[in-house]
Amino acid sequence: MSQLETSDENFDLALIIEIADGSDEFLVESIEMFLQQSPEQMGVIHGAILAQDFTLVASAAHKFKANLGFFGMTTSQENMLQIEKLAKAGAGINEIIEKYNEVNAALEPSLAKLHKIMAEKQALL
Structure with a gap:
């Protein structure tokens, strides 16, 4: 798989590929877990934003930003950090919504590409 296929402007799999150390099985399992958990985590954050539950917004954003880092989603990771900080301050709901929408x-589109990458790697197992 070429470098172009494992990265774009929104993600870069270099770190997770390095951690996998040549194991396609590990890579597939990691991507699969990320694909399952990301919509769930975004749903928790979205629900907490709607409820203006700043404690939950901060907690969920904190948890999700680490996962984003493993997949080289640095801009989204930075946005989650900002969401976490704003929520801890208990203010900035409009900015929180803006950052959430950016993520x-x-x-x-990144999840769609990760599905393709996972399918390609699964075919090699």
């Missing part, structure tokens, strides 16, 4: 917009 969501970047995440959707």
Whole structure:
């Protein structure tokens, strides 16, 4: 698989590929877990934003930003950090919504690409 296929402007799999150390099985399992958990985590954050539950927003954003880092989603990771900080301060709901929407917009096409990468790697197992 070429470098172009494992990265774009929203993600870079270099770190997770390095951690996998040549194991396609590990890579597939990691991508699969990320694909399952990301919509769930975004849903928790979205629900907490709607409820203006700043404690839950901060907690969920904190948890999700680490996962984004493993998949080289640095811009989305930074947005989650900002969401976490704003929520801890208990203010900035409009900015929180804006940052959430930016993450969501970047995440959707990335998840589709990760599905393709996972399928290619699964075919090699």
